[in-house]
Amino acid sequence: MALIDEVLKDACPAGSKAPGTGVAPGTELHKATLDDDSAVCNDGSPAIMYVRRAANAASEGDWVIFLQAGGGCSSWEVCRNRFCSYQTSYDAAKMTSTLAPEVASASGLMSRTAKNAFGNANQVYVYYCSSDNWLGRRGNVVLEDPNGSGPSFRLHFRGFQIVEAVVKALMAGASSDDKAETLPKLDTATRVLFGGSSAGSTGATQALDWFRGQVPGAQVVGTFDSILDPLPEDVDDATMRESWQIGIQHRYDEAFVALYDAHLDESCVAAHGGASPELCSLGSHVRLNHVTTPFFDRQDLSDPVQFGYFSSAGGTMTQLVDAIEKTAKRLPDIKNSAEEKSEIARAPGVHVSNCGQHIVMLNGPWFGVAQNGNATVELSGNPITVHDAMVSWIAGNPVAAIDTNPSTTSSCAATTSDQ
Structure with missing residues (x-):
C-alpha cells in the first residue's frame, strides 16, 4: 500500500x-x-x-x-x-x-x-x-x-x-x-x-x-x-451531555486506540485504564486530576474551533460557553479537588477570555507583547495580558482571570488571526 x-x-x-x-x-x-x-x-x-x-x-x-x-x-x-x-x-x-x-x-x-x-x-x-x-x-x-x-x-x-x-x-x-x-x-x-x-x-x-x-x-x-474542553458534568442539558459523552468515547475508541495507539498521561491511565479509560483522552479531566507538573491554562469561552466539534454533537454556543466557564472555574481549586491532589504543589495559572479567539501564544497582540492593542482579561479589577499573567504566575503569584457569559472583563485584540 x-x-x-x-x-x-x-x-x-x-x-x-x-x-x-x-x-x-x-x-x-x-x-x-x-x-x-x-x-x-x-x-x-x-x-x-x-x-x-x-x-x-x-x-x-x-x-x-x-x-x-x-x-x-x-x-x-x-x-x-x-x-x-x-x-x-x-x-x-x-x-x-x-x-x-x-x-x-x-x-x-x-x-x-x-x-x-x-x-x-x-x-x-x-x-x-x-x-x-x-x-x-x-x-x-x-x-x-x-x-x-x-x-x-x-x-x-x-x-x-x-x-x-x-x-x-x-x-x-x-x-x-x-x-x-x-x-x-x-x-x-x-x-x-x-x-x-x-x-x-x-x-x-x-x-x-x-x-x-x-x-x-x-x-x-x-x-x-486552548482545548480545555468542558467536562460532561458541566454540560447542563441532559441530551447534549449524553451526546458529548458518546463523542468522547467514540474519539477514544476510533482514533486514540484504533488508529494512533495514543500516548496518554500515565497516572491517568493507571487510575482509569480499567473502567473508564476514555476519561484519559479528555484533556480537561487530565489537567484537573492528573497533571502534577505546575501549568498555566489559557482558554477562550467562545472558542470557534471547539464550538465546531461541540456543535456537531448538537450543542449551542451558549451551552459551550457556560460549560467551559464551569470547567475553567474548577482549575484554581485542583490542590483540593484533584484525584492526585497530594502530588500537586500549586494551583494552575488561569487566563480565560470571551473573545471568540482560538489560540494566542504566537500572536503578538493576543499574547500581549505588541506595542499596543493587546488583549486582556481583568484580574482583581485590573486588566492583564496572557503574557503578564504567565510571568506573574511563574513568579509565584496566584492568577485566576476568568471572564463571564456574557463577557464583562475581556478586552479583545483587533484581529482574530491565530498566528
Missing part, C-alpha cells in the same frame, strides 16, 4: 488548493531535522523542529519548547481532505516536512523583544506533521474509503514519538541543518517552559509529566493554549 502523498498527488478532488509552507518563512528560527526512524510525518518524511539559541549567557539555562497547532484527522475522508486542502483550511503542509522553509519567523511567545520575558531563552518550536494531536505511536496505518470509490492509502501517526525524538536530540545538543544555531544540551537546563497550542496543547497535556521526568534537574512548567 502506497503512502498518502504517492496516492493523492494526482488524485485530489476538483476544488483542492495548493499547500502552503506550514510555518511562516522568516529569519529567526532555523530548521533542525530529526534523525530518528520513528520520528516521521504522515507521509514518512523526517520530523523537524525550529531552533534558536539563548540570546545571552544569563539565559543559557532557560528553555521554551512549544508544540505547533494544526488540527488532525482520523478517517479516510478527513485525512484525504486535509492532504488535498479540500473543504478545509488545513493542507498537506500539516502532513509532511518537505514544504517547510529552512528558516521560520518568530512571533508572540517566540519573539525576541524587550516586551517578551520569554524571548531570550533557548527556543524550540516543534513542527506539526503527524495529524494526531502529538499522541501517536503507530506507523503504516491503512485508511480505506468506506464507500469503496476512493483510493486507499497508508500513513504514519507518530506524534508522541516525534516528541520523544525531540527530547533525545536536545539532550545530545542539537544544531540547525544550516549550522547557524547550536543549542546547549537540554540536561543543563535550569528552567523549561513546555507547552503547545490547540493540537499542541492536547499533546503537551498528555506529555507534560513525562517530559518533567526527562529533565529532573530543571524547574519545569507547562502552558496549554
Whole structure:
C-alpha cells in the first residue's frame, strides 16, 4: 500500500488548493531535522523542529519548547481532505516536512523583544506533521474509503514519538541543518517552559509529566493554549451531555486506540485504564486530576474551533460557553479537588477570555507583547495580558482571570488571526 502523498498527488478532488509552507518563512528560527526512524510525518518524511539559541549567557539555562497547532484527522475522508486542502483550511503542509522553509519567523511567545520575558531563552518550536494531536505511536496505518470509490492509502501517526525524538536530540545538543544555531544540551537546563497550542496543547497535556521526568534537574512548567474542553458534568442539558459523552468515547475508541495507539498521561491511565479509560483522552479531566507538573491554562469561552466539534454533537454556543466557564472555574481549586491532589504543589495559572479567539501564544497582540492593542482579561479589577499573567504566575503569584457569559472583563485584540 502506497503512502498518502504517492496516492493523492494526482488524485485530489476538483476544488483542492495548493499547500502552503506550514510555518511562516522568516529569519529567526532555523530548521533542525530529526534523525530518528520513528520520528516521521504522515507521509514518512523526517520530523523537524525550529531552533534558536539563548540570546545571552544569563539565559543559557532557560528553555521554551512549544508544540505547533494544526488540527488532525482520523478517517479516510478527513485525512484525504486535509492532504488535498479540500473543504478545509488545513493542507498537506500539516502532513509532511518537505514544504517547510529552512528558516521560520518568530512571533508572540517566540519573539525576541524587550516586551517578551520569554524571548531570550533557548527556543524550540516543534513542527506539526503527524495529524494526531502529538499522541501517536503507530506507523503504516491503512485508511480505506468506506464507500469503496476512493483510493486507499497508508500513513504514519507518530506524534508522541516525534516528541520523544525531540527530547533525545536536545539532550545530545542539537544544531540547525544550516549550522547557524547550536543549542546547549537540554540536561543543563535550569528552567523549561513546555507547552503547545490547540493540537499542541492536547499533546503537551498528555506529555507534560513525562517530559518533567526527562529533565529532573530543571524547574519545569507547562502552558496549554486552548482545548480545555468542558467536562460532561458541566454540560447542563441532559441530551447534549449524553451526546458529548458518546463523542468522547467514540474519539477514544476510533482514533486514540484504533488508529494512533495514543500516548496518554500515565497516572491517568493507571487510575482509569480499567473502567473508564476514555476519561484519559479528555484533556480537561487530565489537567484537573492528573497533571502534577505546575501549568498555566489559557482558554477562550467562545472558542470557534471547539464550538465546531461541540456543535456537531448538537450543542449551542451558549451551552459551550457556560460549560467551559464551569470547567475553567474548577482549575484554581485542583490542590483540593484533584484525584492526585497530594502530588500537586500549586494551583494552575488561569487566563480565560470571551473573545471568540482560538489560540494566542504566537500572536503578538493576543499574547500581549505588541506595542499596543493587546488583549486582556481583568484580574482583581485590573486588566492583564496572557503574557503578564504567565510571568506573574511563574513568579509565584496566584492568577485566576476568568471572564463571564456574557463577557464583562475581556478586552479583545483587533484581529482574530491565530498566528
